[in-house]
Amino acid sequence: MSKLVICDHPLIQHKVTLIRDKKTSTKDFRELVDEVATLMAYEITRNLPLQTTTVETPVAKTEAKIVAGRMLGLIPILRAGLGMVEGVVKLIPGAKIGHVGLFRDPETMQPVEYYTKLPTDVQERQLIVIDPMLATGGSAIAAIDSLKKRDCTQIKLMCLIAAPEGVQAVQEAHPDVDIYLAALDERLDDHGYIVPGLGDAGDRLFGTK
Numbered sequence: 001m002s003k004l005v006i007c008d009h010p011l012i013q014h015k016v017t018l019i020r021d022k023k024t025s026t027k028d029f030r031e032l033v034d035e036v037a038t039l040m041a042y043e044i045t046r047n048l049p050l051q052t053t054t055v056e057t058p059v060a061k062t063e064a065k066i067v068a069g070r071m072l073g074l075i076p077i078l079r080a081g082l083g084m085v086e087g088v089v090k091l092i093p094g095a096k097i098g099h100v101g102l103f104r105d106p107e108t109m110q111p112v113e114y115y116t117k118l119p120t121d122v123q124e125r126q127l128i129v130i131d132p133m134l135a136t137g138g139s140a141i142a143a144i145d146s147l148k149k150r151d152c153t154q155i156k157l158m159c160l161i162a163a164p165e166g167v168q169a170v171q172e173a174h175p176d177v178d179i180y181l182a183a184l185d186e187r188l189d190d191h192g193y194i195v196p197g198l199g200d201a202g203d204r205l206f207g208t209k
């Protein structure tokens with residue numbers, strides 16, 4: 001079974017509380033989501049392999065560690081996933097970025113992929129699928145399905161807030177994918193919103209409501 005990691009550093013919890021607040025402006029919401037993404041990236045990259053190199057300081061030559069060339073790929077799910085990308089890129093500037101666009105078919109309620117653009121070497125990369133809200137899990141599962149169809153094997157999922165229903169659905173569909181959250185909330189309401197959540201992440205990021 002995959003790992004579920006709640007990144008509950010005090011700074012993350014503090015910022016998530018501000019993000020939840022309906023009085024938080026679009027500008028502040030965007031900045032806070034960006035900051036939380038950076039803090040979460042620190043946790044997600046905790047196990048990156050290191051290698052030894054030689055470095056010459058002003059004082060002496062020494063052996064020291066650097067990240068062992070593990071290539072990363074960030075895969076935001078459009079559109080709300082975009083709000084967390086820059087925060088991660090700040091820590092991992094060499095990461096390539098792919099995009100997956102999904103909408104929900106109003107009749108079947110199933111996610112339909114309308115756009116996919118991935119790095120050409122995506123199969124060789126450690127991928128982080130990014131979506132702020134893990135509600136039913138439908139979009140995350142579809143995005144991961146899409147990556148696996150393209151022979152990607154190293155995939156993690158990064159979300160701001162999840163409902164238990166979404167976590168369970170992803171774990172059942174993709175037991176090999178570790179999930180990183182800033183908060184695990186109570187439940188979904190009848191409209192598929194996470195309770196207490198933060199409302200519609202896309203609308204709040206882009207000021208469309």
Ligand code: URA
Binds near residue numbers: 133135193195
């Ligand atoms: N998507 C959102 O933006 N918010 C929710 O609460 C659930 C899905």
